[in-house]
Amino acid sequence: MTEFYESIKSKTICTECGGNDMGFTYLYEGSGEVKKQTKVLGMIAYQGIGNMLMITCRKCGMVAKSFVIAK
Numbered sequence: 001m002t003e004f005y006e007s008i009k010s011k012t013i014c015t016e017c018g019g020n021d022m023g024f025t026y027l028y029e030g031s032g033e034v035k036k037q038t039k040v041l042g043m044i045a046y047q048g049i050g051n052m053l054m055i056t057c058r059k060c061g062m063v064a065k066s067f068v069i070a071k
Contacts, residue, residue, distance in 0.1 A: 005067070009055050012064050019059035027052040034068045 009022045027033070035046040050070040054063045 005053065005055075008065065012055050014057035014060060014062050014064055016062040017057060017060040019057050021058045022055050022064065023058050025054045025056045025063075027054075 005024070009024065012022050013020050014022075032052050033048045034050050034052055035048050038045050038047050048071065050068045053067045053069050055065040056063050
């Protein structure tokens with residue numbers, strides 16, 4: 001985990017319950033890969049661009065922030 005995301009996690013406060021105990025959750029390729037729409041030979045296609053990283057409240061489960069981690 002990079003310092004950037006650790007820094008954001010430590011400063012995040014849940015808007016739902018006010019908790020500040022945050023954790024990282026992920027959506028992995030195949031079950032939560034972020035894709036962008038493109039065209040291949042005139043047809044619509046989808047290209048994977050990365051996986052989702054979320055900062056989630058450990059008290060209530062609310063996703064406070066989310067980011068796409070590029071491949």
